[in-house]
Amino acid sequence: MNRDALVLIGSPKGIEKSASARVSLVLTEPLETAGWSVKRLWLYDADEDELLTSILSADLIILSSPLYFDSLPAPVIRRMEVVVEKRRRTPVEEKAPRFVSILNCGFVEPKHNETAQRICRRFASRARFEWYGSISLGCAGAMRRRIRRGLIIAGEALSKGFPVPPKVKRLTKKPLIxxxxxxxxxxxxxxxxxxxxxxxxxxxxxxxxxxxx
Ligand SMILES: Cc1cc2nc3c(=O)[nH]c(=O)nc-3n(C[C@H](O)[C@H](O)[C@H](O)COP(=O)(O)O)c2cc1C
Known part of the structure; x- marks a missing residue:
């Protein structure tokens, strides 16, 4: 199994200061420990060619984005459209990259992310990625113990080639406060x-x- 992960950050706050970046770091820690190489791209300023070539060489793609008006930020959706259009016109690889989405929203209830998660799942199918699960967080991705645990369990499973386990949802679905x-x-x-x-x-x-x- 190849071990190249690509993390796409969908927050306008960027690759360092956003909650999206912060939660993705916890998820990718087990991957890095297991010897994966992890590349991060900020969807707001990523060069289109670089984005498309990085996708081609990735075994696992992780989209980490904030929820904006029950959907995704417009530049993220625009990038999704570009990726789908490009992949529609290219031959299918033998092994499609796996795709995971982590969304975080401002309200306490992670369930606000559900519609946007469905958008992500549809994107994965249209872009011919293999759906490997989703993680929804509330409270602006606040990092309490059970959330951290859920992200680490997900990262460990992904590092071994498994999808996000159902246990992760059990740990993350309850509002933190x-x-x-x-x-x-x-x-x-x-x-x-x-x-x-x-x-x-x-x-x-x-x-x-x-x-x-
Ligand atoms: C323009 C805008 C729209 C937002 N819409 C929602 C929303 O519909 N529901 C929600 O729970 N939070 C919403 N939020 C809050 C963000 O999802 C939340 O602050 C998130 O943690 C930001 O993540 P980031 O630091 O990665 O950008 C919105 C924030 C902004 C700026």
């Missing part, structure tokens, strides 16, 4: 940011586009 705590915490943060910018709590409740009676 109660919904109410998230709302209260979110409100405190919004008020703090508003104050820092010279705005009041009342300004936060403004509804300038609300239709007038």
């Amino acid at each position: 109660p919904r109410l705590a998230y709302i209260v915490g979110g409100n405190v943060t919004w008020r703090r940011i508003a104050k820092k910018n010279g705005l009041s709590k009342g300004d936060l409740l403004a509804q300038p586009y609300k239709p007038r009676p």
